[in-house]
Amino acid sequence: MEFLTPKEKRKKTTQLFVGYGLMAILIGLAALVLIFVAEGYGYDPNKGVNQSGLVFFSSSPSGAKIYLNGPLQNSQTDTKFNLLGGTYNASVQKTNYIDWNKTINVVGGTVSYYDYIRLFPKNIPTSNVTNFEAAPGLVSQSLNGQWLVIQPNSQKPDFTVFDTTNPGNAAKTITVPQSILQSEALNIGAFSVVGWADDNNHFLLLQTLPSGKKEYLMIDKNDVSNSTNVSTSLSLSASANLTLFNKKFNQFLVFDAAAGTLKLANSTSIQGTPLLSNIVAFKSYGDSLILYVSAPDTKGVSQVGILSNQKDHFKLQPITADPSTHYLLDLSQYAGTWYYVVSSAVQNKIFIYNNPLNNVSPDNTQPISAQLALQLTNPSFSSFSKSSRYISMQSGTNFVVFDAELDHVYRFTLNLPLTTSLEAKWMDTSHLSVVSGGVEHVFEFDGLNLVNLTKSDDAFQAYFNPAVNQIYTIIYQPNAKFVLQAGKLVL
Numbered sequence: 001m002e003f004l005t006p007k008e009k010r011k012k013t014t015q016l017f018v019g020y021g022l023m024a025i026l027i028g029l030a031a032l033v034l035i036f037v038a039e040g041y042g043y044d045p046n047k048g049v050n051q052s053g054l055v056f057f058s059s060s061p062s063g064a065k066i067y068l069n070g071p072l073q074n075s076q077t078d079t080k081f082n083l084l085g086g087t088y089n090a091s092v093q094k095t096n097y098i099d100w101n102k103t104i105n106v107v108g109g110t111v112s113y114y115d116y117i118r119l120f121p122k123n124i125p126t127s128n129v130t131n132f133e134a135a136p137g138l139v140s141q142s143l144n145g146q147w148l149v150i151q152p153n154s155q156k157p158d159f160t161v162f163d164t165t166n167p168g169n170a171a172k173t174i175t176v177p178q179s180i181l182q183s184e185a186l187n188i189g190a191f192s193v194v195g196w197a198d199d200n201n202h203f204l205l206l207q208t209l210p211s212g213k214k215e216y217l218m219i220d221k222n223d224v225s226n227s228t229n230v231s232t233s234l235s236l237s238a239s240a241n242l243t244l245f246n247k248k249f250n251q252f253l254v255f256d257a258a259a260g261t262l263k264l265a266n267s268t269s270i271q272g273t274p275l276l277s278n279i280v281a282f283k284s285y286g287d288s289l290i291l292y293v294s295a296p297d298t299k300g301v302s303q304v305g306i307l308s309n310q311k312d313h314f315k316l317q318p319i320t321a322d323p324s325t326h327y328l329l330d331l332s333q334y335a336g337t338w339y340y341v342v343s344s345a346v347q348n349k350i351f352i353y354n355n356p357l358n359n360v361s362p363d364n365t366q367p368i369s370a371q372l373a374l375q376l377t378n379p380s381f382s383s384f385s386k387s388s389r390y391i392s393m394q395s396g397t398n399f400v401v402f403d404a405e406l407d408h409v410y411r412f413t414l415n416l417p418l419t420t421s422l423e424a425k426w427m428d429t430s431h432l433s434v435v436s437g438g439v440e441h442v443f444e445f446d447g448l449n450l451v452n453l454t455k456s457d458d459a460f461q462a463y464f465n466p467a468v469n470q471i472y473t474i475i476y477q478p479n480a481k482f483v484l485q486a487g488k489l490v491l
Contacts, residue, residue: 026197029137029180037187038074042189049344051084051085051087052082052084052106052108053082053106053107053108053109053111053112054080054081054112054291055080055083055104055106055112055114055171055214056078056080056111057078057081057115058077058115058116059100059117059118059119060117060118060119060468060490061094061097061119061296061490062077062175063076063326064078064094064097064100064119065091065093066090066092067090067091067093068081068083068089068090069088070089071090075091078220083106084106085106085107085108086107087103087104087106088106089101089103089230090104092119095121096123096491097120098119098120098121100118100119100449102449116429116430116431116445120354120442120451121489121490121491124453124471124489125487125488125491126485126487127485127486128484128485128486129162129167129171129472129484130171130483130484131151131482131483132152132153132481132483132487133152133153133481133482135476136151136460137152137153137154137190138150138151138154138191138192139151139460139463142196142203143196143198143247144200144464144466145464146163146164146200146255146465147161147162147465148164148223148240148409148472149162149193149203150484156188157175158173158176159175159176159221160173161173161221161473162484164463164464164465164466164472165240165262165383166465174219174224174285174398175228176217177224177225177227178226178233180217180229181207181214182209182229183211183212184209184210185210187207187209188208189209189210190208191205191206192206192208193206194206194244195243195244195247196244196247197244197247197248199249201221201222202218202220202249203218203221204218204219204230204244205217205218206215206242213238214236214238214241215229215232216229216230216231216236217230218230218267220358228267230242230267231342233267234265234268234269239259241254241257241258242254242255243255243262245265245287246261246284246287247294251264251266251287254270254332255281255282258279260277260279260295261276261277262274262275262276262277262282263275264310273306276290276292278294278295278309280293280294280327281292281327281383282329283331285331287424288310290306290307290329290402291305291306291329291330291340291342292304292305292306293319293329296321300320301319301320301321302318302319302344303318304318306356308362312362314356314360314363314364315365315367315368316353316356316367317367317370319343319347319351320346320379321344322344322345322346322347324345326345326380327342327343327344328341328343328345328393329341330344330351330382330383330384332384334384334388334405335405337355337389338354338355338357339354339384339388339404341353341391342370343379343393344384345378345379347379348376348378349374349375350373350376350379350381350382351370351374352370352372352391352474353368353370353371354371372402374402375400376398376400377398378395378396378420379393379394380394380421381393381424382394383423383425383426384426385426385429385430385445386429389404390402390403390426391404392432392445395420396419397414397415397416398411399412399424401445403445410446413447414423414443414447415450416434416437418436418458422434423434424443425461427468428468429442431444432445432452433461433462433464435456435457435460436458437444437458438455439452439453439454440452440453440462440473441453442473453471453487453489455473456473456475457476457482459474468489469488469490470487471487472485472486472487473487
């Protein structure tokens with residue numbers, strides 16, 4: 001048996017510990033590499049070590065090819081990718097559809113959703129649904145998008161009802177009963193739809209007679225014989241304006257512009273005590289919230305307030321009064337957060353409030369400040385998208401859009417001949433649409449991917465069925481007739 005000398009033992013022990021140390025370092029490095037890989041880090045020859053992000057691509061219709069910085073990817077929509085952080089030129093393409101293109105920014109360690117991609121056909125197949133001898137008197141769509149009500153002849157109280165979910169079904173014609181209709185020298189004046197009830201059957205019709213007198217008619221499209229003249233049943237004054245309350249066909253808000261009062265009413269009577277007094281404009285939400293603007297003071301400033309649960313008042317910051325009483329007032333809820341939009345056409349700023357009633361007592365003396373004050377000269381319109389995630393604010397061709405989910409603001413100018421009276425409306429949760437120059441245009445919330453869809457008369461907007469796979473437009477034809485045209489958005 002061979003024995004090691006003390007010197008050799010020390011050398012052996014040192015080698016052993018060095019070996020263990022190197023092995024521990026290697027294990028540590030391997031673990032560190034695994035952790036970095038698990039956290040999405042990778043190596044790019046041009047960027048070095050970089051963290052990846054998860055990116056989802058979904059399109060309607062699905063099954064579209066995806067190109068990133070040029071090369072075709074293996075997966076088609078709907079799919080996801082782990083991409084190293086950085087900027088990518090993304091393109092989603094499908095045969096016979098217009099390409100979707102966008103520069104996307106992938107941030108390492110985050111998840112991005114491009115789940116709003118809508119591909120439109122290069123050539124939309126269209127068919128004529130029905131002809132009109134002249135321009136329709138009005139076109140209105142129910143809240144759920146299923147029903148289109150059209151007045152074929154502005155001189156007659158007849159309305160045609162179309163089912164957008166079943167375009168092959170025969171249209172139904174309803175006539176406003178003579179018992180509730182008013183006229184002056186056999187002239188019935190003009191009609192406009194004030195609003196639809198949430199049963200998607202009743203709609204409040206405003207009849208404006210040649211003298212300017214107003215009659216409010218509640219129309220039951222399923223059984224028109226049940227329609228009523230609400231002006232008569234409520235004995236409305238000449239200065240009263242009627243709107244639906246809580247989207248119910250038998251509940252109303254009566255705004256007396258001359259008196260500056262807002263009252264509740266049911267089908268047969270008006271509440272005696274006003275909900276609000278000394279106001280010039282308002283917007284209600286459900287049965288518990290009313291956003292309002294008070295009459296201006298001697299300095300031309302109006303107080304903005306919120307009435308909650310028909311009893312509690314909350315004061316927001318004041319705004320510059322508009323002599324024309326055109327105010328942008330809107331409110332909605334997204335992901336549990338309330339958002340309020342306030343402005344006047346002369347304010348040149350739009351104020352956005354985020355949960356303004358939280359931690360504030362009723363009858364507060366210190367006005368609640370807005371979370372955002374967005375610059376926009378002469379704003380004309382504001383609206384929430386159908387999911388309430390986006391708030392669009394418009395002044396002619398200039399747009400400011402707020403994204404409530406990402407807390408981000410987009411500013412853009414459309415290269416379209418839009419007048420200040422043309423409002424872009426939400427087609428779905430992420431796309432806006434507007435008719436200009438005889439064409440229906442669609443674009444995304446950030447102003448990108450502007451697409452020309454079909455012909456459309458400038459006096460009418462385009463309408464979409466609930467699935468947004470059909471478009472309905474009013475077009476003029478050379479034979480001096482107008483046509484309701486249906487187009488397929490999914491081939």
